[in-house]
Amino acid sequence: MLKFAAKRFAYSLIVVFIASFILFWAVRATFDPLAKVRLSHDPGAIARETKRLGLDQSIVQQYFTWLGRFLTGDWGVSSATNEPVFSVIGRALGTTAQLLLWGLLLAVLVAAAVGVYSAIRQYSIGDVALTGLSYLGLAMPPFWFGLVLIAVVSLAPQQLFGWQEPPFLFVGLHSPDSSGIGLDYFRHLVLPVLTFTAQLIGNWSRYLRSSMLGTLRSDYVRTARAKGVPRRQVILRHAVRNSLGPFITVVALDAGLLFGGLVVTEQVFAVDGMGRLFFSSIQAGDAFVLVPWMVVVALAVILFNLLADFSYAWLDPRVRLR
Amino acid sequence: MSISTGSPRSVVRRLACLSVAVLLSGLAGCAGGATAGYREPPPKQVRSGGSLVIGSEQEPGCADWIGSCSGSVFGTYVMQVQTMPAVFQYRPVNGGWRPVATDLMAAEPSTTVVGGKQRIVYRFNPKAVWSDGVPIGSADLKYTALQVRDGEDILDKTGCSLIESVSTPDAKTAVVTLKRPYVDWKALFSGFGNVLPEHLLAGQDRDKAMRDGYSWSGGPWKIAAWKRGSSVTLVPNDRYWGKRPKLDKVTFEFTANTSSQFLAFRSGQLDAIYPSPQLEAINEVEEGMPNARLALEARTTNVEALWLNNAAFPFDSLAVRKAFGHAVDRKALVTRLYGKLGVRTPVQTFWPGNNAEFGGDSFAGYRRDLPEVDRLMRADGWARNDRGIWAKHGREARFTLVSLSGDTRRLLEQQIIQSQVRQAGFEMTIDNKTPSELFSNTAPKGAFQAGLWTLIATNPTDTFQSDRIPSKANGEAGLNFMRVRDARVDERLGKVDSTLDPARRKEYSKQADAALADGAVSLPLDDVPSILLTNRKIGGPVSINPVEGPFWNLNEWGLIEG
Numbered sequence: 001m002l003k004f005a006a007k008r009f010a011y012s013l014i015v016v017f018i019a020s021f022i023l024f025w026a027v028r029a030t031f032d033p034l035a036k037v038r039l040s041h042d043p044g045a046i047a048r049e050t051k052r053l054g055l056d057q058s059i060v061q062q063y064f065t066w067l068g069r070f071l072t073g074d075w076g077v078s079s080a081t082n083e084p085v086f087s088v089i090g091r092a093l094g095t096t097a098q099l100l101l102w103g104l105l106l107a108v109l110v111a112a113a114v115g116v117y118s119a120i121r122q123y124s125i126g127d128v129a130l131t132g133l134s135y136l137g138l139a140m141p142p143f144w145f146g147l148v149l150i151a152v153v154s155l156a157p158q159q160l161f162g163w164q165e166p167p168f169l170f171v172g173l174h175s176p177d178s179s180g181i182g183l184d185y186f187r188h189l190v191l192p193v194l195t196f197t198a199q200l201i202g203n204w205s206r207y208l209r210s211s212m213l214g215t216l217r218s219d220y221v222r223t224a225r226a227k228g229v230p231r232r233q234v235i236l237r238h239a240v241r242n243s244l245g246p247f248i249t250v251v252a253l254d255a256g257l258l259f260g261g262l263v264v265t266e267q268v269f270a271v272d273g274m275g276r277l278f279f280s281s282i283q284a285g286d287a288f289v290l291v292p293w294m295v296v297v298a299l300a301v302i303l304f305n306l307l308a309d310f311s312y313a314w315l316d317p318r319v320r321l322r
Numbered sequence: 323m324s325i326s327t328g329s330p331r332s333v334v335r336r337l338a339c340l341s342v343a344v345l346l347s348g349l350a351g352c353a354g355g356a357t358a359g360y361r362e363p364p365p366k367q368v369r370s371g372g373s374l375v376i377g378s379e380q381e382p383g384c385a386d387w388i389g390s391c392s393g394s395v396f397g398t399y400v401m402q403v404q405t406m407p408a409v410f411q412y413r414p415v416n417g418g419w420r421p422v423a424t425d426l427m428a429a430e431p432s433t434t435v436v437g438g439k440q441r442i443v444y445r446f447n448p449k450a451v452w453s454d455g456v457p458i459g460s461a462d463l464k465y466t467a468l469q470v471r472d473g474e475d476i477l478d479k480t481g482c483s484l485i486e487s488v489s490t491p492d493a494k495t496a497v498v499t500l501k502r503p504y505v506d507w508k509a510l511f512s513g514f515g516n517v518l519p520e521h522l523l524a525g526q527d528r529d530k531a532m533r534d535g536y537s538w539s540g541g542p543w544k545i546a547a548w549k550r551g552s553s554v555t556l557v558p559n560d561r562y563w564g565k566r567p568k569l570d571k572v573t574f575e576f577t578a579n580t581s582s583q584f585l586a587f588r589s590g591q592l593d594a595i596y597p598s599p600q601l602e603a604i605n606e607v608e609e610g611m612p613n614a615r616l617a618l619e620a621r622t623t624n625v626e627a628l629w630l631n632n633a634a635f636p637f638d639s640l641a642v643r644k645a646f647g648h649a650v651d652r653k654a655l656v657t658r659l660y661g662k663l664g665v666r667t668p669v670q671t672f673w674p675g676n677n678a679e680f681g682g683d684s685f686a687g688y689r690r691d692l693p694e695v696d697r698l699m700r701a702d703g704w705a706r707n708d709r710g711i712w713a714k715h716g717r718e719a720r721f722t723l724v725s726l727s728g729d730t731r732r733l734l735e736q737q738i739i740q741s742q743v744r745q746a747g748f749e750m751t752i753d754n755k756t757p758s759e760l761f762s763n764t765a766p767k768g769a770f771q772a773g774l775w776t777l778i779a780t781n782p783t784d785t786f787q788s789d790r791i792p793s794k795a796n797g798e799a800g801l802n803f804m805r806v807r808d809a810r811v812d813e814r815l816g817k818v819d820s821t822l823d824p825a826r827r828k829e830y831s832k833q834a835d836a837a838l839a840d841g842a843v844s845l846p847l848d849d850v851p852s853i854l855l856t857n858r859k860i861g862g863p864v865s866i867n868p869v870e871g872p873f874w875n876l877n878e879w880g881l882i883e884g
Contacts, residue, residue, distance in 0.1 A: 035762030036390055038798055046798055048474065081383040082391040082533050083550075091550060150585045158589060166589045170582060172552050176375055176573040270577040272551025280578075284383075285758025 001313065008309050012302045016295075019302075020070075023294040024063045031287040036079045066291070075292045080284040085292050088277065093259070093296065095173065096266070096273035100258055103193045107200040108251060114201065115208025115247070119216060120235060130205070137202030146195040146268040154191065171270045192269040196262055200254060207250050211243040218242075245315045249308045256304030260297035360610050363617070368861040368880025373571035376400075376873070377583045377595040381551065381576040386532040387516060388470050390477045395778065398513070399596070399871035400574045401548075404556055406516035407458055407540035409444060410508045412676075412869040418621070419676050419868050421508040425564050426450050426458065426517070426540075428494070433507060435822065439486065440500040442507055448494065449563040452519050453539040460496035463511060464488040465520035467498060469528060481510050503822050513869065516540075542567050542877035552576060558877075568862070568880035587614070587855060594856040596872045599660075601730040607853055608662040617854040619866035620665050621675035628723075628739070628845040629765075629773040633805035636719045637771060641702030643842035645695045647688035649746030654690075655738055656848045659731065665851050671835050672782040675849040676868045680818075680831040684839035685846055695746045712747040720749040721771040724764060727754040732774055735847075739774075765803040766792040773803070776850055782834060783815045786843055806843045858882070 032038070033053060037045045050056055054065055069076070075085035114134065118127040154166040168190045169175065178184040215221060216239050224234050263275035270276075274293065281289040382397025387406060409431060410421040423430040428445040435441075450458040470482035484500040491497065500507070511517050522538055523531055535548035542564060543556040554574045558567040575592065577583040584606050586592045597603040607616060628650065630637040637643050652668035660666070671681025704712040704719065712719035723739065725732045733754070740750045750772075755764055764770050777785065780801065784790055788807045790800035814834035821827040838844075854872040856864055861882040867874035 031758070032763055035758045036393075038762045038766055038792075044797060045475070078383075078391075080391060081550075082386070082389065082529060083384075088550075095551070147581055147585070150582060155585060155589055164590065166591070169591060170589075171377075171575050171577055171586045171591050174552070176553055176555060176575065268579050268582050270575065270579065270582065272576075276551070276578070283756055283758065285756065285762060 004313055005310060008306055012306055015302055016299060019298045020067065020295045021063055023298065024066060024291050025059055027287050027291045027294070028059060028062070031285050031290060033079070033287045035285040035287075070292065070295070076288045078281075078286055078289050080281070080286045080289070085289050088289060089274075089292055089296055092272060092274045092277040095271060096259060096262060096275065098173065099189075099192060099196070099262060099265070099271065099273060100255065102189055103197045103200070103258075104251070104255055106193060107197040107204060110197075111201045111204035112208060112247070114205035116212060116235070116240060118205065118209040119212030119239075119243075122213065131209075134202040134205050137198040138206075140198050142195050142199070142264040143268060145198055146191065146265060149191050149194055153194075170268075173271055188269075192265050192271055195268070196258070196265045203254075204247065204251060208243060208247045211246050212239055215239045215242045241315065245312050248311045248315070252304040252308035252311070253301075256301035257297075259300040260293070360614060361616050361618075364615050364856065364858070364864050365861045365882055366863060367883055368568055369883045370568050370880065371570050372881040373573070374569060374593045374860065374879070374881075375573045375575055375591065377577045377586060377592040377597075378554075378574040379576075379578060379580070379583065379596070379598055384529070384533040385535045385545070385548070386529045388466075388473070388476055388518075389529045389533070390475045391529075391533070392477055395871070399873050400554055401535070401545060401556075402516065403541070403870045403874055404543035404876060405536075405539040405541040405545060405559070406518075407450065408512045408516045409510070410512035411874075412513075412867055418679070421512065433822070435503050438502060440503045440507065440822075442498045442500070442510070444496045444498070444511075446494040446496075447563070450540070451561055451563065452522075453537075453544055453559045453561050454522075455561060456519070456521050457493070458517060458519075458540055459493045460490035461493065461520045462517045463496040463498075464490055465524055466511060466516070466518045469518065473528075475529065481506060503820055505819060505822055505827060507822075543572070546571070556876075562877075565877050567877040569876075572876060572879075584611075587611070587857070590857070593860060594854065594872075596852070596854050599731065599850055599853060601734060603853065604660065604663065604731070607855070611855060613858050615856050615858060615860075615864070617856070617864055617866055617872070618663060618851055619854075619868055620660075620663075620849060620851045621678070622849055622852055622868040623674070623676050624776050624778045624850045625669060625672060625674040626774070626776040626847045626850050627672070628847060629775065629804050630842075630844045631768055631771050631773075631804055632807070632843060633768060634771050635717065636721060639702060640842065641698045642704075642719065644688075645698040645702075645746070646743070646748065647685075647842050647845050648691040648694045648698070649743045649748060650688075650739055650845065651690035651742050652688070652845070652847055654742075655735060658738060659735065660848065660851055663851055663853075665848065669846045669849050672785070672838055672844075672846055673831060673835060674846065677781070680828055681835045682832045684832075684835040687839070688842070688845060690742070692746055699747065706747055709749075710747060711749050718749060719747065720751070722751045722753045723772045723774055724753050724755060724760065724770045725774040726757055726760060729754070735774060766798060768792075768803060768805050770803075774847075777801075782831075782838060783819045786811055786838060787815050787819075788812050804844055806841070808837065808841050808843070810837045811841060811843070 033055060034046055034049055037049045054062055073086055077083065078085055078088055114130050118130050121127050150170050154168045154170060158166040169188045170191050173185060173188045175184050221234060221238055224238055260274055260278060262273060263279050266273045266275040267279060277289065278293055281293065378396050378400050380394050380396040382392065382394040382401060384391035385397065385401055386392055387402050407426045408424055409426060411424050412419045413422040415422065425447055428447045431442055431444045433440060433442045444463055446459045452458055467482060467485055467488045470476055470479060471485050481504055484502060484504050486499045486501045489497045517540065519538055519540065535545045537544065539559040542559055542562045544559045546555040546557040548554045553576065556572045577586060580597050580600050580603050583595050583597060587595045588611065630643055632638060656668045657666045670683035670685040671678065673681030699712050704714045707713045707718065723736055725736060736752045740752065743750050765773060784801045786802055786806045788802065790796065790802035791805055792798045792800045811834065814830060814837050817830040818827060818834050821830055852866045854864065854866050859881055860879060862879040863875055864879065866872045
């Protein structure tokens, strides 16, 4: 297992290195690091900043200078806010991680329950209803679904029952005077989490259902049933466990992507996370935030890929022997 | 959250009602009709105490108000105006908003021109103090002037770059000498930059000390907390010498999405919002909002225009520019966009809204007139081809109109213009970009044919004088993206820029505006109206200041008594 892990880790480092160069080059090619300076009325600013930022060097030199600083935690300064990029991304990452933690927990539990139920009760009314709901979830664009949730789940009850406040709040993750994990936090969390998990639940439950159906039709399951192993034990110990590998892989891959993929949800619910940071940095042309942002998201994707590999290997011993 | 009580039966009935309501109302389940008093000003009488939560569409980049990171106008509205002392502020005078000396000054600053140099004398009010009790005085003004003039990474040195010297005969008097007369001298130490506390910042990295907010204040409010990405909270500055705030606390929540901002306002999570006039915002405002009051200001300092690149085909031809002016039905466009807000006429000058007295109606002659388009184009040697498009020497009169991506209002404007000019024989395509791409690359490099955007609080001197075409000479920092090179325009704008006497300045600016219209350098469209929505618990003199924004008098806002 250790050899397997070391090999995977080494591959990942190479991927990170190549990806970071491509991202650095792509951002420098498409965004002007001097954009903000060009709008200033200071005639000497462009020459001064070009020299200070080393923009007169080749792209390869610039990359290695940037990489050296990146590895030592010096991620530069945002051109939009003059804040250190490390703390800007750290703050956004922490916020997105909160959404992901609760969202993934909810999505995995619900998708697993729906997927297993639909597989063992294939073509039942429950399966058909859940299949329909899954497709509905898959078809919901988050920018629209988020607003529908606000209107239907939050505002409609407030107006109908004459409450002073809606049951679920939708500006940020805390009210102005609130902090920490409490009722206010969860009232803020419900709608954004539901918004981005609807598609995940729809997708993952269909995936697990399909995987489970394949497993349930396999010879070893039929043999176990023929030998008199109780149905419950067959499902939990054989079918579910063997279907979990592909399911965990798809969960891990999606989770890595979600670190940078909640742009719409965070924008609609005014959550200061990675998605919103990406959007505002694009709008501001803040190349100094965009490169580390992309590298961090790439790292998250690679990390979760590694996790998927390890968990797959843990669940299926045949994998780690390869 | 308070919950009304009821029997289980009534709860079931209500749940049934809820289902029906949701079904009937569909996605607009929360829409409400206009209510009485929607457009009436709120009551003036307010009580002391209480707090408000206000939505802010943008978060300022930083709170170093002279640094290049401070470009956000919302930063000015929510923090700068509230905490920084200014020499002049815009206040209502004779139906318009004019710069008026504040009570930071003991008397209105005096100015004289001697030997071609302008001398301005500032005398500080002895009552004016920073929040730590230290008097505000001439040392602060000198520190600020030199920071802007000599500093690096400064947002805008306009005006301060002309400072030759600052002397401080005493602690309460500062004398600023400019190398040449500067017509906008009242803008110095007002709005942009204000006056910074020398005793707290001298010898320090100013940007670092102010960037993330500061605990001191020279205005009615202090910054209590700035949670980046989330909110800014203001509390009263107890040492403020002017009108003290009525409220105990105001929090600005950063809500970037217009639709969810409106929903948060409807739900009561936000007590006031100042949405940018996107289509959805205008539609919501037109519908009317329950439990809300609307303040509308159509005389701003912003001008939205069709900016024509005078150096790029086909607008490098005066005839084509003039014909284009007759191809666009600006009145129909403005009526479609803002008609229900009461704004139905296009602006006819590049000195719009609050500065209209300088402009007049020079562009009024540009009305949709297709026979005139035909006459102008044919006289210039153009002929319609088989597709009905004007062509000359084998080149069709085709152009791309560039604007900002993700802006539904402007996209609608572009589509209307596209249809109008097609009938007049021009083929137009649409190409939209992010703000940074448009304003730091495309426009400054002149890599466009026509553009649709708004210029905020600028003047035609910045945008149309030939020495403001971005070039190495001006550090690529000029705003004449349109590449206008017209000796008559230069000469007249030059006079506007160097004449201190208001009456003569008005005369020159009207002549300059006439020259701009005659050269059809671009086509002004509208003075983008500003919208402020407040809920009915807010009272006080709520209105929109076209320069300092909707919260210019936040210290006078309060909760309605009773």
